Each structure stands twice: as C-alpha cells, then as structure tokens.
Amino acid sequence: MRKIFVILIFLTLTVYLPAFAEDDSMSTGGVEDLMKSTGGVENAFAGQKPITDEEFQKTLDQVKGKKKRKRDKNIPKGKYFNEESSGEHIDETSQKNILLGVPLCLKNGDGTEIPTGHYKIVGEKKDGKVYLNFYQSSTLVAKVPAIETNGDFGKMDINFVELQPYNEERVRVIYGSMDFNAYTFIKIEKPISFFNP
Numbered sequence: 690m691r692k693i694f695v696i697l698i699f700l701t702l703t704v705y706l707p708a709f710a711e712d713d714s715m716s717t718g719g720v721e722d723l724m725k726s727t728g729g730v731e732n733a734f735a736g737q738k739p740i741t742d743e744e745f746q747k748t749l750d751q752v753k754g755k756k757k758r759k760r761d762k763n764i765p766k767g768k769y770f771n772e773e774s775s776g777e778h779i780d781e782t783s784q785k786n787i788l789l790g791v792p793l794c795l796k797n798g799d800g801t802e803i804p805t806g807h808y809k810i811v812g813e814k815k816d817g818k819v820y821l822n823f824y825q826s827s828t829l830v831a832k833v834p835a836i837e838t839n840g841d842f843g844k845m846d847i848n849f850v851e852l853q854p855y856n857e858e859r860v861r862v863i864y865g866s867m868d869f870n871a872y873t874f875i876k877i878e879k880p881i882s883f884f885n886p
Contacts (some may be wrong), residue, residue, distance in 0.1 A: 787809065787810045787811075787848050787849065787850045787864070787866070788807055788808070788809055788810070788850070789807070789808050789809075789810050789823075789850045789851070789852060789862070790806075790807050790852070791803060791804075791805055791806055791807070791808060791852060792805060792852075793805060793877060793878075793879075794877070794878040794879065795860065795875045795876065795877060795878060796875070796876045796877075796878045797831045797832075797833050797875060797876075798833070798834065798876075801830070801831045801832075802831075802878065803823055803830060803831045803875070804830075806825060807825070808823040808824060808825055808830065809823075809824040809825075810822070810823060810824075810850045810862075810864060811824060812835075812864050812866050812868065812869060812871060814837075814868065814869065818834065819834070819835045819836065819837045819869065819871045820832050820833065820834055820835060821833045821835045821862060821864055821871065821873055833862070833873050833875060834873065835862075835864065835871035835872060835873040836871060836872055836873065837869050837870070837871045838870050838871060838872060839870065840870060841865060841870060842863045842865065842870070842872075844863075844865055846865070847865065847866070847867055848865060848866050848867070849863070849864070849865045850862065850863070850864045850865070851863050855874060857877075858876060858877055859874045859875060859876055859877060860874070860875055860877060861873070861874055862874075862875060
C-alpha cells in the first residue's frame with residue numbers, strides 16, 4: 690500500500706514539474722533543485738505520524754460497520770416471507786384491488802344497472818357458480834354471473850380484469866385471479882356501434 694502511495698506521489702511530481710520550473714526560485718536548477726528543496730523521495734513521509742496495525746484495523750472495522758448500517762436501512766420492516774405467516778402474503782397479493790373503468794351504462798341480466806364509472810371487481814365462487822361483483826367503494830352495485838375457464842386470455846398478469854367490445858349490444862368482461870379465470874357478457878343499456886365511427 691505504501692509503495693503505491695510513494696509511486697503516485699513521484700508520478701504526480703514528475704507530471705507537474707514543468708509548472709514548478711516556471712517559478713523563479715526553481716527555474717535554474719530544475720529537478721535537482723526540486724529534490725533538494727523537498728529532501729528527496731526518501732523524506733516524502735516526513736512529518737507524518739506512523740500508524741500501528743491496531744489503529745489501522747480499528748479504522749477498517751469502523752468503515753465496515755458504516756457500510757453494514759447503510760445496508761441494514763434498506764431491509765423492509767415487518768415479517769419476512771419465509772417466516773410463518775400462514776399464507777398472509779399470498780392472500781394479500783391475491784386480494785389486490787382489480788379496478789375496471791366502465792365507459793358506458795350496462796344492464797345486468799337481472800335488470801340491475803351498472804352506470805358509467807370505476808369499479809373494484811371481486812370474483813366469487815358460491816355453490817359451484819362463479820360471480821363477478823362490481824363494487825364502488827364498499828357498495829355492491831351488481832353481482833354478475835360469469836363462466837369459469839382455464840384460459841388466461843393471453844394475459845401475463847395473474848390478477849386482471851378488462852372490458853372488451855363484443856358486438857353492438859354486448860361487452861365481454863374478462864377476469865383473472867389466483868383462484869380462477871372467468872368471463873361474462875353484459876348488455877349495453879343504450880346500444881352503440883363500436884365498429885362504425
């Protein structure tokens with residue numbers, strides 16, 4: 690380590706010698722005067738306090754301790770996934786809100802109106818049947834029967850919901866979760882043409 694430091698100092702001095710040579714006091718002698726005035730390379734560390742191995746190790750441990758503390762700040766608080774959490778993390782992921790924007794008024798099969806707006810869609814299996822529940826805040830607006838499928842509709846996400854135009858009278862809502870995938874057709878209250886501008 691000290692050899693590298695000495696070499697770096699020597700290289701620095703040799704690179705900047707032309708700048709020192711322009712000084713009036715050193716212009717006549719060049720490198721020889723510079724070496725005499727500084728005492729030579731042997732005295733490069735003159736005036737520095739020698740460091741013992743214990744002091745060096747103590748300083749090194751302090752630097753390593755600071756690095757560990759910085760790393761520890763990035764660890765998230767709370768339970769780790771590998772701790773016993775009885776599947777809480779997986780349940781939390783599967784219950785993320787799946788939002789659907791409905792740009793037009795729809796009419797459910799039982800006559801329930803689904804007005805324009807944003808809905809949280811919750812899939813539900815009950816008595817062997819599948820339903821898609823449309824919630825606004827905590828209010829259930831509509832419970833729409835759906836058809837369960839093994840297809841993933843070409844989606845890469847696990848949790849998804851999408852409203853797709855089907856024809857001029859109906860739209861198709863596709864839904865996917867960790868539990869099941871499903872789709873349903875819902876009538877448009879006032880039919881419009883998706884295909885003709």
